[in-house]
Amino acid sequence: MVEEKMSLMDKLYESSLKEIKDGQIVTGRIVSVSPKEVLVDIGYKSEGIISAQEFSASELEVGREIEVYVDSIESDAGMVVLSREKAIKLQGWHRIDKNFRDGDLIEGTVRRKIKGGYLVDVCGIEGFLPLSLSSFRNMADADILNRQFKFKMVKLNNLRHSMIVSRKEAVSKERAEGRDKLWETLKIGEVRSGIVKSITDFGAFIDLGGIDGLLHITDMSWSKVAHPSEVVAAGDKIEVMILNLDRKESKVSLGLKQRLPDPWSDVENRYPVGSKVKGKVVNILPYGLFVELEKGIEGLIHISEISWAKRVTNLQGVFAVGDMLEVQVLSVDKEAHRISLSVKQLESNPWLDVEAKFPPGSQVGGKVRGFTEYGAFIELDNSIEGMIHVSDMSWTKRVNHPQDVLKKGQRVDVMVLSVDGTNRRISLGLKQLTENPWAEIAKKYPLETELEAEVIQVAPFGVFARIDDSLEGLIYSSEIDKDALDKLKPSDKIRVKVIKVDVEQAKIGLSAKV
Incomplete structure (x- = not known):
């Protein structure tokens, strides 16, 4: 009877034990710690033993649960042999293998x-x-x-x-995942910190923390920016506003000026048309001056709005960047961010009474200011200029270059031929100060008059020849032998006769067929 009870108890005890095999990883509890060994209860009929060297100092705590590897169910000493290191490595390998597969x-x-x-x-x-x-x-x-x-x-x-x-x-x-997360958080209109990554002629690329955005030059400042390097430098940390997002194209548009109030929003109230304001010249171009009225607000003085009468061709010769000017506002376009300015509108228009001051037929004095291919500009007073056309410089000589007759800075007397105050033009004449000699020329050189002339110039349509010191004529190409024409050169003497005298057109025609 006693033996039956003992057998029953043994069966109950064995059934309460875990089924453990070699090579398993099981959970155990530290029951004792000695300098060389650690005793671990794994729920088996005997405790397991592990070398103390397999533990870190923080792990050696009685009652602590740990994962261990079953090296052997029973050693020669009847103990279960366990390993903490092997359990860690095997579990680690399982995790490594899973991570590799995933x-x-x-x-x-x-x-x-x-x-x-x-x-x-x-x-x-x-x-x-x-x-x-x-x-x-x-x-x-x-x-x-x-x-x-x-x-x-x-x-x-x-x-x-x-x-x-x-x-x-x-x-x-990590960067790809970071970019994906960042894309989820980016919103149009929000302000983000970024680092200036690189600078180009058209803008700067900003690193937002894994995603690069473009800060275009036009979105850097409300005022004109010649080059992005004027505003930012590589490595700068700046606050920018997200203007547009295109995840499909991986493009982010950024703005710097949008973080500040738009100075153009109420520009019409601050700079009403007709008002007088002061500004600083910030840029000089062939067609006009850009003037900064305040930070972010610039206006243009077109070259035609510099002076009522003086012909300004070289603005850089008159103005310099940094000059302070008083100007008048001509027009304001808030949407296009444009203001038209004028210097001359601050002065009275001298052309309003120009016809009374310089009536046609009057003789006036002036100074040669400049030249074009077709004439010379004469300054009549400090605000009015007129022009002498080359055809009005001599009655009898053909003027190819106005500089052949006049010199810059020379003072001359001229006659006013016509005045157009509306279009601001005065036509002047030099030859009109003397009597028209063509009536006398017609008498002096009647048709069929033969004479010796000096070649001045050979042209495709004929030969210009000097008749006397103050008179030139044209030998028509049809009135000279081709072989003879090909041999002619300036200063050559040639025998000609008069075949045409046009008093109205001030021309004399010649023929070499004598």
Whole structure:
């Protein structure tokens, strides 16, 4: 009867024990700690023993639950042989294998540098990080060794429990994930911090923390910007507003000026048409001056609005960047961000009474101010200019260049031929100060008069020849032998006769067929 009870108790005890096999990982509880060994209860008929060297100091605590590897169910001493290190490594390998299959990143600690790369502790298992996959360029060893990083498993050997990891691919994946997360948070109209990454002629690229956005030159400032480097520099940390998002094209448009109030919003109230204001010349172009009225507000003085009468062709010869000018507002276009300004409107228009001051037929004095191919400009007073056309410089001579007759700065007397106050034009004449000699010329050189002339110029349509010191005529090409024409040169003497005298047109026609 007693034996039956004992047998029953043994069966009940054995049924309460866990079914444990060699090679298993089981949960145990530390029951005692000695300098060399740690005794662990794994719910088996006898406790297991583990070398104390397999534990860190923080783990050696009685009652602490730990994962252990069953090396042997029963040793020669009748004890269960366990291993803490093997449990950690096996669990680590399972985790490594899962991460490799899932393509996930895993943390590891760089332990030491070896030839061709680094040895990395990943979940208690040593892996190899090739130098080409390290992404540690320009980093000091102190910033690498014994530091934790995330890695991507690129090659696994399950038999040898060996692996190759990549920090480079992990960084790439982290950046991609970071970009995806950032795209989810970006919103049009919000302000973000960014670092100026690079500068081009059309703007600057800003790193928003994994995504680059373009800050266009036109969105840098409300005032005119000649080059982005005037506003930002590479490496600057700036606050920008998101203007537009295009995730499909991976484009982000940014603005700097949009963070500030638009100075053009009430520009019509601050600069009403007709008002007089002061501004600073900030740019000089062939067609006009750009004047800054305030920060972000610029207006244009067109070259035609500089002076009522003086002909200004070289603005840089009259104005300089930085000059302060008083101007009048002509027009304001808030939408186009344009203001038209004028200097001359501040002065009285001298052309209003120009016809009374310079009546046609009157003789006036002036100074030669400049030339064109077709005439000379004469300054009649400080605000009015007139022009002498080349055809009004001589009654008898053909004037090719006005500089042949007049010199810049020379004072001359002229006759006013016509005045157009509306279009601000005065036609002047030099030859009209003397009597028209063509009536006398017609008498002096009647048709068929033969004479010797001097060749001045050979042209495709004929030969210009000097008849006397003050008179030139034209030998028509049809009135000279072609061979003779080809041989002629300036200063040659030629026998001609008069075949036409046009008093109205002030022309005399000649023939070499004598």
